[in-house]
Amino acid sequence: MEAPQNTKRTKASEPTLKRLPRYLHYLQKAQDKGILTISAPVIGKELQCDPTQVVKDLATTGVKGRPRIGYNIHELIQTIESFLGYNRANEAFLVGAGNLGMAMMSYPDFQRFGLKIVAAFDTNRDKIGRSRSGINILHMNKFQDLARRLQVRIAVLTVPHTVAQEVTDLLVASGIEAIWNLTPSQLQVPEHVIVQNTSMYANVTLLLKKLQEKDESESVQ
């Protein structure tokens, strides 16, 4: 355990990390169909992206392919999953059992992607004691104690944005090291805490802007 076999400390770029799960999803479907080997050009064609991009992305995981054959699909899946850390089950607490929180609880397969939501928290009395997809909803005042005792490092934040910052302060005080922020708020956190923002608004903006640009380019013609 002293020397790492893989000296490939090739820190993958963010765009690459975002593409890898997509490849993985496609590869798993392909494997289910009984396919044994697959080439980068085929993946690129199917996922409508550049084949050399696929080769480059796969190369960062350290997997080796063979000319004229492609990659062994089983080995490829294993390597990507291991590279992304999907084998470890990272335990997480979800905070905010509203609509979005409930949706996240019943979102399928997070566990296959390395994330296991082990409990949910809210302050609404009507929700406490209930459960969703096997995840119990507890009162927020139990968060700090449980997070410390269970050594949970990750929180999924789905509270209303009006209370996002104050809840975040509690998470940080409870030892949370990584926050998946699904609120539109920009969270203030200490340097050692990781925040991953998933803004629905940014995405809807991008979509509408693309549509708008398409309209404009057509009207110009």
Next chain:
Amino acid sequence: MEAPQNTKRTKASEPTLKRLPRYLHYLQKAQDKGILTISAPVIGKELQCDPTQVVKDLATTGVKGRPRIGYNIHELIQTIESFLGYNRANEAFLVGAGNLGMAMMSYPDFQRFGLKIVAAFDTNRDKIGRSRSGINILHMNKFQDLARRLQVRIAVLTVPHTVAQEVTDLLVASGIEAIWNLTPSQLQVPEHVIVQNTSMYANVTLLLKKLQEKDESESVQ
């Protein structure tokens, strides 16, 4: 209406488009506090991002600031909203009234960001006829007729990934031009159809990988 006043056809970059809604959200909160003018360094400090980046992003919208003063916050908000097209109410149909679909229906303020979900569709009998946040849930077999009659161009896709492609084919056949894809599937669409992918899996992967890299860098020290 013949010649456009703004010859600034500065097509904004994708990263810029994703940042603008964040600025907007912060600016609106600042405006509520009664602030009248604001400078890029202040925005940058508050949102912990580079001040020159903020200046560049704001410049693409065409807004003008004044040295030593900053930007008029009201004018700034107006300009960004107009640039992003938030004034127009783009009507959309939501397809798939499951957990995520319901969450999207009750997601606040989409309309402020230019998107108005006017109806939802599903095939589950238990859901049809009900409504959520004032949005009625209709049977999927009414989709094509309604989309055409109401000239709805945008669809929000929140169906299970197993049926994502076949539903997409129906959307396209119904004249839908833009799809906000919240399933993990890579959709096959004709060239003229715009797809915006929002993958929860890509985001969770990014978070876990960042945490993993942090752990590794600490253990190396």
Next chain:
DNA sequence: ATCTAATAAAGAAAAAAATCTTTATATATT
């Protein structure tokens, strides 16, 4: 009125990412 400091704006440089090109290799075909 003049000077100073803060800041927008424009431009240059650097960094990052995507795309393109070349090379090498292994399989299938003749």
Next chain:
DNA sequence: AATATATAAAGATTTTTTTCTTTATTAGAT
């Protein structure tokens, strides 16, 4: 066995995006 071909892998180029630098402007202080 020799050749052609598909493909991975490595490298080079181009493009995009971010960061840095410089310049110009303006409010406030002296």
